[in-house]
Amino acid sequence: MSLLRFDSTTNDWVIFAPSRARRPDEFRGACPKPTVESPGKVCPFCPGNEHLTPPEIFRVPAWGLPKPTDWRVRVIPNRFPALRIEEPIDGSTDGSPIFRHRGGCGAHEVIIESPDHDVFLAQQPVEQIEALLRTMQERHNDLLRDPRFQMIVLFKNHGEGAGTSLRHPHCQLIATPVVPRLLRTKLGIAVDYYDMTGHCLYCVLRNDELEASQRVVVQNSDYAAFLPYASHVPFETWILPLSHHASFGDVERSKLRPLAEILKSVLQKLSAGLDNPDYNLTINTVPRGDEDKNYFLWHIEILPRLTTPAGFELGSGMSINTVLPEEAAAYLRNVDVA
């Protein structure tokens, strides 16, 4: 069972997915703690264990890899989905006009990055990262064919401090029946900027960061990676394309290779420079129907989990960052990676 409830004080929809959960009393002593993988445990994401996962949605076949590894990347439904395609999409109220809910209609998929249980994304060869990005794009575009889904949120959680529970490297996507409010806010700000200036805010930001240069970490023919001027957390890193596409779904096949290259380079620098930090990665893109608009530039945001947001941040929404991005960028530029 899964549903959405509207928070009338913030205009957020909140996803309720009690099937993912313990019963209330099982939260006793449940503060997030590092969990150690039990040595004898069978990994459902490893080759040979495909029967332990829900039925496969998509795979990139493995050319020339030894059996039983006959896939490079594999996509499966999340066994504990936040949203499900079987749920209704309609809504109603619960006794009061301000208690509004909708069915938890959506999709929640797991993208197994590679057959390797112990090889992090930063350590994968560029071709493997490219295959992963192509898979993410395929799933993004395929799910948007379902008119019920407004937004496809693609993300990765690396490390327990970033919220992952299974060690075998994987990404996830959630298709939502609404555009989440934070994204609505960001899109609205970008639309206003476009209406005011005729320019895409993110293209201007990228150009100004490249001109200032002090927060740029690495650049290639098609992408730039920098730590934004107003980074919310230490070592927050963005990867922006140099040419304009609003949607990640529209990136040309030929541009996925240089994307894989710069992503590997950034992740390697973060890993070597910060001792394999926990991080979250998200792909920022436009909702259904805005693919051809000029106001937004799709991009990747990487948020290392080096500090803990506390009461001030949660209560005010305002971030406290303890390192200037130009200092963090200079540090990362000096980290040598192969």
Place this chain on the structure above:
Amino acid sequence: MSLLRFDSTTNDWVIFAPSRARRPDEFRGACPKPTVESPGKVCPFCPGNEHLTPPEIFRVPAWGLPKPTDWRVRVIPNRFPALRIEEPIDGSTDGSPIFRHRGGCGAHEVIIESPDHDVFLAQQPVEQIEALLRTMQERHNDLLRDPRFQMIVLFKNHGEGAGTSLRHPHCQLIATPVVPRLLRTKLGIAVDYYDMTGHCLYCVLRNDELEASQRVVVQNSDYAAFLPYASHVPFETWILPLSHHASFGDVERSKLRPLAEILKSVLQKLSAGLDNPDYNLTINTVPRGDEDKNYFLWHIEILPRLTTPAGFELGSGMSINTVLPEEAAAYLRNVDVA
């Protein structure tokens, strides 16, 4: 050194406080980890060590307590402030119109809850909690006398998972020279609701929660505690007054005692029911100048840190809650506390 930078993509101000930090290379291996208090370490918040803190701002004297404990509650400047009264308030741009900054003018204070190093807030006698709340109100009102400060954010971090670094129980406040965007958003939504209906959204919410009754945990003559319909995290608990004040600063002295009573009761239930969970507590109130407005109701929000927000939550701003508040509320109602 402390400054604010404007995030042109979200309209957030971000606080940069590099003096709180390590140098960039000191973030290596810095993922938040439980830190164990070293046994021989001297606590600067304990009685007898007052000389180890910056000069005291305020104290509630201790009547009848033995020396050297001659205070009940003590307020001091934060030794590693996010914002400082010495910083400039004016701003400028850094090369580009979208790179805007301001001085980090504000205040950051620590409120030592009691002389007891090992007694959590939930375990304190009601009189002590009342003295703490009175102190928070005093500091709120005193800081608002400085016209540079727009908002006083009062909060508490309990436990390492909630971002605290010193074990001796304490609250904090940060006075900001801007109204943080999240609060601006919430205030704007409440203003719109007031304009549309003539009612305070939070009073309606409280009345509707009391009528539905299934999410109410505890209630007394002056306050109600409930888990809101669209709780963002498991066991999120709000305490709302039954009579209308927009500002926490305007709560009558006689209403602080029942507030201390219901707060103790809620914290005891959370502690006993969930095995002393980490949590953040924030006091939600209006910014400077809106104290007499009818659109907002000050209140307390308690956010237990039982789950880790991951890439989906950070990327979309949308929460996934794995327990329905009515089930969590039923569980808490059944937790017996003295």
